[in-house]
Amino acid sequence: MSGAGKTEHLRLGFMETMEVDGRGHIGGLLITNQNGRPLEFQCTTPVKPNRTQEILFGESLRAWLLGELIGSTLLDRVAIKPNIIITSDPNLLELRNHTSIPVACAADAKSKVAEQGGTLRLGSSILRFHGSHEVDAELLSQQKHLIPDSANLAEPLERVREALAETVKTVFAR
Amino acid sequence: MSDFEFDHATANAPDVIDPALIREAKRGTRVDIAQIGFNPALGRLPTIETQTVSLNTVLDFVPSWTARRIPIKCIGLTLPEGMEFLPPKTDTTKSSDGVELKRIGPPKKDVNEAGGGEKPRKVTRIKPPLDALSLQDRLFYLLQPPLESWLAEQELIMPFEPFGYQYEGIAWLFSSHSALLADEMGLGKTMQTITAIRLLLRSGQARRIVLICPKPLIPNWQREFKTWAEELPVVTVEGNGQRRRMLWTMPGIPILIANYESMARDIAEIPEDEQPKFDLLVLDEAQRIKNRDSRTAEAARSIRRRRSWALTGTPIENRPEELAALFEFLEVIPKAASPDLRQLSKLAKKYILRRTKDLVMKDMPPRIDRDAELELTDAQELAYRTAEKEGIIQLNDMGDTITVQHVFELVLRLKQITNFDPLTGESAKLERLMADMEEIGASGGKAILFSQWTKTIDWLAPKLKEFNPLIYHGGVPTKKREPILAKFKEDPNAHILLMSYGTGAVGLNLQFAGYVFLFDRWWNPAIEDQAINRAHRIGVKNPVIVTRFISKNTIEERIDRVLREKRELFAAILGDGDNNNVSLGLNATEIFGLFDLKARHKGGSKSIGPKPVEQSTDAA
Known part of the structure; x- marks a missing residue:
């Protein structure tokens, strides 16, 4: 049985990270269709930087660890590549420097981010893009119509956090 | 040198110099030191020799570090691809019994009147079942979107917004492999079940489902499927034996509806190696298998399936053992086990979801019970x-x-x-009924009367002629029953529907009737409640007045x-x-x-x- 003849699809990626006590950080990436239906999920094992990395990366440690290291790994691993990656952590915007896929940080529509440049309203959220890739906002606005106005793009991030917590509880806490 | 003239030669003089002279010198006093003995040698400049050291030395250890990616392991989950169905043909307003339907768009945000702002919408999340042990199984449920937004998707629109408790029921059913939905009659078990089935099919969790119900309720289920999940193909098991067998065993039918008699007869006749296997078996009015040793109960348990759901408003009609029969069907107790009351209560908490109208429908018009205690003539x-x-x-x-x-x-x-x-045909109950009906008829109201006997119903009908009574009992052919209900609803002159408990007590939606008479008493309260709830259910706009006739002494x-x-x-x-x-x-x-x-x-x-x-x- 076929669908309703729709040809335009938008695959959304939702990425979050979480710190596991004493074991470093884990990250999760959920791929959904434009209606938020889950298609694929990947999460990493915990990653902990060593002392040398802590010293040498200094203030850029989190961006490197979360954005480049964990983010790139997750993106490499998913079979369904997203059209955009949405996160709530500005550190993950660093991922955009290592991929051609737009990466955006979701903020509430009422937040001050909404007043800044390089942003795009998608569903009920405001998306802020990487400072060096603000053109992403324009590119993505062409597919904006595929997302219902009522869509809450912060909600799937909550699912990712829950899934990460469940993974930690089930696997890594043993 | 100004105040203190102290040349290099004297500075290098040996310590034979009197310390008092040095102190004098520090005070700025000019001192003449006589050069005697080896003192002239002191005046010669020292000879300085230099040595060349190469800076181009290779050190033994040089710490070096290159930023390399740490290898990271991943845990992955690909969610099953769900079924896609042809969209509904029309977008027109339609109605189901007693409920006017209209299509809704995606849920709108509630507006906080006082502040004028938006208030967050309540969402129902699907929780992993307690018995889901693998991480992948648990993640599957956790990653599903909130039910409200899932159902508001453009291709999964609902005819009207379910109540909050119904969302919870749908989520509970969706994630349950063994479930007994025992909501009080009238709270929408049918709608919750159909929607949960729809989501299972859509999410690829089920591909072949069979629903068993009493024969008179098959048209009701067909109608409700059309209302709540118009796109789902539903096939009813009917016809001669060969056709029925073909339908039971034919793969690719997403939803099969059969009656209990057909199930008991047909399943036993299908050879072992051809027995169908279902992803979900639903028993409606599941109290039908309360006798564990009955042919019907054994046939239901013998059907191969991955999930088992039972629906009933009356999980216990008489004895607690009836509940054990349902738990055995749900495969949560061993075969022929006899749990005691404490164990039953514990199982009930885990596998039964039961809500009452008092609990969830606070805004529903009340049901007013009154006992009419009558003296015999x-x-x-x-x-x-x-x-x-x-x-x-x-x-x-x-x-x-x-x-x-x-x-x-x-x-x-x-x-x-x-x-x-x-x-003589004298009847105190009839006298009282006539008095009440005159009032009801005059106000354009409608009443349902239940009796244990078709004989009583047939006796009453001519006496209630002025109220255009309609008869609905086991003696009425199945095909004629739906038109009778339609006439009762639509004909403003039809004021009373005479029903038998056995035929009219279950599954019908008659919430436009404001009055219920229990002309005589059934043997257990569950059946009486089922009868009353034909009228007192979702969609009822006015209080339902229930009159129980009880002859004194x-x-x-x-x-x-x-x-x-x-x-x-x-x-x-x-x-x-x-x-x-x-x-x-x-x-x-x-x-x-x-x-x-x-x-x-x-x-x-x-x-x-x-x-x-x-x-x-x-x-x-």
Whole structure:
């Protein structure tokens, strides 16, 4: 049985990270269709930087660890590549420097981010893009119509956090 | 040198110089030191030799570091691809029994009137089932979107917004492999089940589902599927044996509906290696398998399936063992196990979801119960007392040969007399009914009357002619039943529908009727409640007035007392009541007890009855 003849699809990626006590950080990436239906999920094992990395990366440690290291790994691993990656952590915007896929940080529509440049309203959220890739906002606005106005793009991030917590509880806490 | 002239030669002089002279020198006093002996040698410049050291030395250890990616392992989950169906053909407004339907768009944000701002919408998340052990299984449920947004998707639109408790019920069913949905009648078990089925199919969790229901309810399920999931293909098992067998075994039918009789007969005839396997088996009115040893119950348990759901508003009609039969079907207790009340209560908390109207429908118009206690007419009184006296004498004369069937026959005879006197046709109940119906008819209202006997219904119909009565009981062919219900709803002159408990008590939506009469009493309160809830259910706009006719000083009063005790049994197992003091249902002992008789045993007499007393004599 076929669908309703729709040809335009938008695959959304939702990425979050979480710190596991004493074991470093884990990250999760959920791929959904434009209606938020889950298609694929990947999460990493915990990653902990060593002392040398802590010293040498200094203030850029989190961006490197979360954005480049964990983010790139997750993106490499998913079979369904997203059209955009949405996160709530500005550190993950660093991922955009290592991929051609737009990466955006979701903020509430009422937040001050909404007043800044390089942003795009998608569903009920405001998306802020990487400072060096603000053109992403324009590119993505062409597919904006595929997302219902009522869509809450912060909600799937909550699912990712829950899934990460469940993974930690089930696997890594043993 | 200005104040302190102290040349290099004197500075390098040996310490034979008197320290007092040095102190004088520091005070700025000019001192002449005589150069005597080896002192001239002191004046010669020292010879300095230099040595060349190469800086181009290779060190033994140089720490180096290159930023390399740390290898990271991943855990992945690909969610099953769901089924896609052709979209509904029309977008028109339509109606189901008693409920006007309209298509809704995606849920709109609630507006906070006071602040004018938006308030967050309540969402229902699907939780992983307690028995889901693997991480992948648990993540599957956790990653599903909130039910509200899932159902508001453009291709999964609903005819109207479900209530919050219904969302919870749908989420619970969706994630349950063994589930007994025991919501009180009228709260939408059908809609919750259909929606959960729809989501299972859509998410690829199920591809082949069978739903078993009583035969009269098949049109009802077909209609409800069309209303709530118009896009889902539903096939009914019917026709001759060959066709039925083909339908049972044909793969690729997402939803199959069959009646209990067909299931019991057909499944047994299909060879072992051709037995169909389903992703989900749903039993509607699941109390039909309360007898674990019945052919129907055995057939239901024998069907191969991955998930088992049971739907009933009355998980216990008489005995707690009936609940055990349902748990056995759900495969949560071993075969033929006999859990005690404490264990049943524990299982109930885990596998039963039961909501009552009082709990969830606070805004629903109330159901007003009133007992009409009536004096028998003179003719009825005479007939009743005579029959009772003769009956009891007869029973006593039977001695040890008396059986519960003999007592039961007397009960039935007396109950019939309380309905009307067979000789004269006098009836206190009819008099009261006519009085009430005149008022109801004049106000354009509609009433449903229930009786145990088709004979009583047929007797009542001509007497209620002015109210255009409609008859709906087991004697009416199935095909003619739906038009009767439609006429009752649509014809403003049809004021009363006469129904039998057996045929009319389950599954029908008659919420436009504001009055219910229980002309005589059924044997257990669950069936009575089911009957009443035909009218008092979702969609009802006005209070429903329920009138129970009870003839004073008759067997009906005694039955009423037993029924009240049965209600306590319900509360004890399904509620938080004290499970140690439940009374059992209307068993043989209690039927004897209705006449203060005692059951006969080989070894003598045993005291019996609703309230056992210490007696050792024969019947009163």
